[in-house]
Amino acid sequence: MAACSSEGARKETGTPPASGSSVPKTDSSQTAVDTTKKTVSAPVPAKDTTATPDSAAAAPAVVVKDEAASKPGAILPHKRIVAYYGNPLSKRMGILGEIAPDKMLEKLDGEVKAWQAADPATPVQPALHLIFVTAQGAPGKGGMYRLRMSDHLADTVISWAARRNAIVFLDIQIGQSTVEAELPRLEKYLKLPQVHLGIDPEFAMKNGAVPGRKIGTLDAKEINYATAFLNDLAVRYNLPPKILVVHRFTKRMVTNYKNIQLRPNVQFVMHMDGWGDRALKKNTYNTYIKREPVQYTGFKIFYYNDTKKPGSKLYTPKEVLALNPKPLYIQYQ
Template identity: 65%
Template sequence: MVILFHMIFPKSFQLLVLSALIIGGCQNSSSDQAAKSDPNTSAEAAPETSNTKLAVSRDTVVTTAASTTPAAAGKELTPLDSLRLIGPKITGSILPDKRILAYYGNPHSKRMGVLGEYPKDEMLRRLDRETKNWEKADPSKPVQQALHLVAITAQGAPGKDGKYRLRMTDYTIRKVIKWAAEHNAICFLDVQVGLSTLQQELPYLEKYLTLPYVHLGIDPEFSMKTGARPGTKIGTYDAADINYAVNFLSRIKQEHNLPTKILVVHRFTQRMVTNYKNIKLNPNVQIVMHMDGWGEPVLKRDSYRDYIKKEMVQYTGFKIFYHNDVKKPPHHLMTAAEVLTEDPKPIYIQYQ
């Protein structure tokens, strides 16, 4: 639907603002904000693709099943090992027995989503209040809280390797994972590849995905296969890209004897996902196709039905934008009860 195209560009411009904040663009005088709050930024931001293996290995961790019990041999705990000792105790599949309720964003940007809009404690209090709304709307479905971090962000500037994306540092990623773990929430790491690829970017996140409560999100909007700059056009993933991400997660799950992994795929147009019938289900990975459009309720419902329900893969998701959904009165923020009138009922809910 052509009308849906107006639903996304403000989100794209949010990422251009994040580019200004982190890389140093012309729209904000606080271009050093991220570096000040993240002591590793200057050392790790947007490493060259050829240095991916080096970036991945900055935290020492043995990539075998034995790494799930690092203290067993009396070894000194690494920061990543410490994260294994906390967090929700998940032993099997989360879906469909629970509904996931996620807060999305990046702690370096107040405009990119609720995760970074408020200080941590206030953000988590708001998540708790929203959880009660969903539990009241559907008492039959327990809520599993989540934080959804954009860990690799599309950028308006090319960066030193020309990929138009910025990798968050170990410090930032571990910080948000810890926020989730200490709140008994799971964590999603989201990838916006820009002019890079999943094959180049997912290895950077592999060590974090060995944690039993950390999962993955991929955003076709910022997969710029034509070489266009992120934010100027809407990108795309093919079924082959999604299958690569599924197989990547499945391998990690098997090698580390982990609970079932979850892959969230954002979508709000037809071309964002091509050849959906070729997406292959995998018993080790649960796939959520997530309606990611903003606007008035009728547009959001149409998007959900046209691109999520009609091209059903496995599980469905629905996003609510606290600000963008109410930009033009008399639009209103959809309630949990309203969203749950959709069939199928979304099992993954995200707030931005």
């Protein structure tokens, strides 16, 4: 199964945004935005012969007890999140940046309606998922193979989300940096009740590796730093439970998953983040998400890459809802 961000949308056209498109400008230190362009491939998972048949009736939404679920303002499992992913400075990193904001929000409205129709009992919470720190194929000024976006970009996406009462995820691709080094800068946004966090192990590089040349990895202890950071913010600022989304489509992307610490003010989503035809995506979900559950699960749909194979069609909401466990975080790229 292939990388999540390297080919998430149509190929970048290289043309500047049209006048009046509201695409924010970078600050003077930003020279690039696209995550490294080289496609990364992951091994195709073996067929899951031990899994029980998927069915909506046997598909619990939460794998383990969630202490945060009963707290005021908790989103999961009371709502299903449907998110648009990408970066407004790039047309090739996802739907969030591929089309003009008004059209993007209208398209998101359509997906929200489709999911609501597929599961009327579960309200749908719209979301915008911004890649706020992007991995790079060159070291850059700090030598960390990552590029931090401007605050103006976060402010812009948060303002777009407010037009739909949507929540926001700020996603980090740390390159050769660390989770500990990147999170403090995000505190001013994460202390807002509607802003949550995503981490992409695909671009967390160890031992001097370069993003795009191999698939990265994060250990439970690194993820635990993030859950502790979010839990502390929730307590300090009296916030509703925070959500952490961790992307995954191979075994090595997340190590020692049993040691991931759940916190009383954090809701954890392990998100199936690979692209391919429906059989491959289901197999990946069963192999890497279902077999190593943490709390809640997510499922990504790629508008273009999931249909590369002749005859392939996008997963429908009804088909995703038949997975076991039933995903409560849905992301479109």
